[in-house]
Amino acid sequence: MDLNYSARDEAFRAEVRSFLAANLPASLQDKVRKHLRLKREDYVRWHQIVARQGWVAPAWPIEFGGPGWDATQRHIWEEECAIAGTPPILPFGVNMVAPVIMAFGSEEQKAYYLPRILDCTDWWCQGYSEPGAGSDLASLKTTAVREGDHYIVNGQKTWTTLGQYADMIFCLVRTDPHVRKQEGISFLLIDMKSPGITVRPIIMLDEEHEVNEVFFDNVRVPVANLVGKENKGWTYAKYLLGHERTGIAAVGRSKRELLFLKKIARQQLDKPLFAARVANLEIELMALEMTVLRAIAQEAQGPGPQASVLKVRGSEIQQTLAELMVEALGPQALPFDPAYLDGEREHALGGDDDAAPLAAYYFNLRKTSIYGGSNEIQKNIITQMILGL
Known part of the structure; x- marks a missing residue:
């Protein structure tokens, strides 16, 4: 290459x-x-x-x-x-559900949904994780029972990012409880305005309403909204997660944040140990960028186990960047100013606009090693599919 x-x-x-x-x-x-x-x-x-x-x-x-x-x-x-x-x-429409629709959806689904994803007519969210079914996603319990030309959906999804804004949700549901758990899952496209759907906010440590719980109470979903074949949703789910994990690498954003770190840490960079940690992180980011380029070049074959490598290293680098930012500014990074973060005040309390968001930024990035499949699960995939152990 x-x-x-x-x-x-x-x-x-x-x-x-x-x-x-x-x-x-x-x-x-x-x-x-x-x-x-x-x-x-x-x-x-x-x-x-x-x-x-x-x-x-x-x-x-x-x-x-x-x-x-x-x-x-x-x-x-x-x-x-x-x-x-x-x-x-946002990846939920463009980078996640769209590739699944292209690869496995009907011609009618492609003709209807893809243009609406392109122009942002529909805002999509993801219905995968459930209480008790996060890393072990195949244990999901949300059910879809077919009645005529509809499925009746009951259950709960959690950690639904920006679901409060969504027009549509792509959901994994259990359509056959009598087979091996991976073999009884289907992939449904559900209108968030359907009767019986309730969205309840989860407020995070940084006081941000970014994630939600979504409840389904006898929600009627047309059978036409089934992607691919019934009970084959686990295959489609893994395909989608491969695309998500590649995107989590976020090399470009990390390169921008590295520049920001160097800006706010000028005094700390005079200290050899801190400077060495920043240099090591920059080398790791360069290596990740090369791996991303190799993975993208092979994309015609579909997402492979290398997506797990990108997910693990990308999330670790993002978290390390946030840690070094907070460490560089020390106590200045501790104050929390929600009004400034929400644009309700032009400048942060205390006058340090760079420092004001860092505590919230640090806490928010704790989740990157969990979503898209926890890093522990990704390491298992790497061990089995790349190392052959």
């Missing part, structure tokens, strides 16, 4: 930078770079700006509305967006 960028690649990078300079609203860029909280309208606004350019789904084939980029172009796009400070394109 040639790791040098060609003249064509550099021309593409210049095109991306020009687009970002002309189209990224300064208010959104400021929020991202200052680690302030993004609202629903912030995510939608940026999604629709990029969608009008035709770049919102970098990995999609041209026939479904993608730009037809190769692996290097996709990497350049993600890197430049991260460095510029764009809001993320």
